[in-house]
Structures are given as C-alpha cells and as structure tokens.
Amino acid sequence: MPNPGPGHPEESPVLISQLRAQLRRLLPIVALKKFIVQALAPGSAEEVSMRSEFSAHRILAIHLLLGAVIGAILLHPIAMAVTWSELRAAAVITDGLWGFILSRLETVFTARVLPMSLGYALVGGIIEFLFALQYLALDRQSRAISSLSNRQADDLPSLIHEGENEHIEFKSSVRWDFQKNTINRSLEMVIAKTIAGFMNHRGGSLLVGVTDAGEVVGLKNDYQTLKHKNRDGFERCITDIVSKKTRRPQMHPGLSMFHEVGGEDVCRILVEPSRDPVYLNDGQVSRYFVRSGNGTRELDAREALAHISQR
Numbered sequence: 001m002p003n004p005g006p007g008h009p010e011e012s013p014v015l016i017s018q019l020r021a022q023l024r025r026l027l028p029i030v031a032l033k034k035f036i037v038q039a040l041a042p043g044s045a046e047e048v049s050m051r052s053e054f055s056a057h058r059i060l061a062i063h064l065l066l067g068a069v070i071g072a073i074l075l076h077p078i079a080m081a082v083t084w085s086e087l088r089a090a091a092v093i094t095d096g097l098w099g100f101i102l103s104r105l106e107t108v109f110t111a112r113v114l115p116m117s118l119g120y121a122l123v124g125g126i127i128e129f130l131f132a133l134q135y136l137a138l139d140r141q142s143r144a145i146s147s148l149s150n151r152q153a154d155d156l157p158s159l160i161h162e163g164e165n166e167h168i169e170f171k172s173s174v175r176w177d178f179q180k181n182t183i184n185r186s187l188e189m190v191i192a193k194t195i196a197g198f199m200n201h202r203g204g205s206l207l208v209g210v211t212d213a214g215e216v217v218g219l220k221n222d223y224q225t226l227k228h229k230n231r232d233g234f235e236r237c238i239t240d241i242v243s244k245k246t247r248r249p250q251m252h253p254g255l256s257m258f259h260e261v262g263g264e265d266v267c268r269i270l271v272e273p274s275r276d277p278v279y280l281n282d283g284q285v286s287r288y289f290v291r292s293g294n295g296t297r298e299l300d301a302r303e304a305l306a307h308i309s310q311r
Contacts, residue, residue: 045180063132071124164294167204192245197296199274209266218264
C-alpha cells in the first residue's frame with residue numbers, strides 16, 4: 001500500500017470504521033455493562049479511567065461474580081427444566097415443572113449436588129469473564145477513536161489554511177447549491193467523483209463544509225435537506241451516495257469525522273486507496289476518476305486501463 005500522504009492519520013480509517021461499526025452493534029451490551037459496573041463500583045467514567053488498571057481488575061471480578069450467580073440461578077434451572085422434560089416424557093416423574101425445579105433447588109448446596117452447582121457457576125463465570133474482556137477491549141477502542149478524533153480536530157485549521165492538494169479536497173456542500181440557494185442533487189455526483197478519485201489513487205481527505213477558497217461555511221444547509229437533520233443523517237447520506245453511484249452496496253466511502261470550526265460543522269471523510277478499481281455509474285456509462293494534483297480527473301478507456309495496470 002502506498003505511504004499515506006499529507007492529511008492522512010497513521011491509523012487505518014477502514015479499521016477504525018469497522019471498530020466503530022462493531023461498537024454500534026454492541027452498544028446495548030456496552031451500556032448495560034457500564035450501568036452494572038457503575039452501580040457496583042461507584043465513580044464517574046473519568047474517575048474510573050484514571051484508575052484503569054485497578055478498574056480493569058475490579059470489572060473482571062464483578063463480572064466473574066455476576067456470571068457465577070447467573071450460572072447458579074439461571075443455567076442450573078434451565079438444565080433442570082430439560083431434565084424434567086426428559087423424565088416427564090419417560091413417565092419417570094409426575095411432578096409439575098416448577099415443583100420439580102423448586103424441589104431440586106432446595107438441594108443446590110447439599111454435598112451431593114454442590115459439585116454440579118459449582119460447575120454451573122464456573123460456566124457462568126467463564127462466559128461473563130469473556131464478556132468482560134470484550135467490554136474492556138471495546139472501551140479501549142472507543143477511547144482510541146475519541147483520541148484520534150481530537151487529534152484530527154487539532155490539525156484541521158492548519159489543513160484548511162494550506163489549501164487543496166493531492167490529498168486534500170474542499171467541498172462546500174453535498175447537495176445544497178449556494179449559488180442558486182436551493183437543493184441541487186447533481187452535486188452528489190461531484191462528491192462521489194472526488195471520493196472515487198481518492199480511492200483510485202493514494203487516498204486522501206475530503207472536507208465538506210469548506211469552500212475552494214478555504215472559507216468554512218458549515219453543513220447546516222445540507223442538514224436541512226436530510227431526513228435526519230444531524231451528523232448521523234449526513235454520514236448516512238454520504239454512504240448512500242457512494243453506494244448508489246458505484247452500485248456496490250458494500251462500498252464504504254471511508255471514515256467520517258465531524259469537527260466544529262468557528263461554530264460550524266465540518267465533515268472530514270478519510271478515504272483509503274481501494275485495492276480494486278472503483279467506477280462510477282452515470283446512467284448507462286461507467287466512468288473512471290483518479291486524483292491528479294489538487295483536482296480529480298476522468299480517464300478515458302485507454303488511460304483507465306493503463307492506470308489500473310500500473311497500480
């Protein structure tokens with residue numbers, strides 16, 4: 001893979017994007033874990049992070065305990081219900097389900113049944129321990145993403161000041177036409193063209209909400225054109241544009257990061273080079289774009305073939 005150029009973070013945008021998608025899918029689990037940990041280990045998130053090593057040990061201990069309890073009071077009765085079903089089908093017992101379970105639970109901590117109870121507690125503890133490890137890993141990843149976002153925000157003004165180059169492109173909006181003061185969906189193709197050009201070259205950063213002259217105009221006009229008039233809606237809009245224009249539903253434009261500059265939102269899309277050629281579909285025509293200098297150029301069929309063969 002080519003070395004990242006100016007404006008590229010050292011971290012892989014694709015990797016971070018995948019981590020963030022994983023965090024979103026597991027957000028309910030993470031939220032539940034944080035609620036349990038904070039309930040049993042009082043302290044703010046900042047206080048907990050300051051005692052990271054101690055907190056990690058505490059979290060693991062708490063989850064082991066919770067798992068053991070869950071194993072004893074949940075897994076054991078479930079196993080009893082399965083046993084009851086088998087014995088009932090074989091006409092070995094005539095007791096009802098709850099009567100059978102309650103009679104067995106009375107003997108959970110007797111010498112005869114205690115090894116089985118400890119076994120279920122151990123299974124529950126191991127399962128919960130694995131969840132705890134996943135929670136800690138996701139928590140570290142979340143902090144890493146937050147740290148990356150802060151670093152990107154710090155260097156954004158200097159990037160804008162330097163102007164457009166091979167790895168940096170400015171766009172004032174996605175679909176709001178500032179000249180006509182109305183929605184212009186043909187601008188979406190310009191966004192897709194720029195992203196495809198970066199993918200077919202060495203990657204780069206697309207800053208939306210900044211004019212060609214480096215003036216920050218923000219995203220508020222674009223927000224008003226979206227169903228969800230916020231950052232999440234804007235990010236989904238970018239993803240939809242690239243997916244539709246490339247006709248590849250799994251195509252991801254890159255990692256979108258939002259920063260506030262002078263009271264205005266700016267979206268920075270970090271685009272990595274694509275291992276495969278990326279074509280844009282314009283009606284029935286497939287078009288191939290590549291980043292060239294501080295612009296994006298369309299290649300004809302012969303140029304495109306030559307460029308692809310040299311990648």
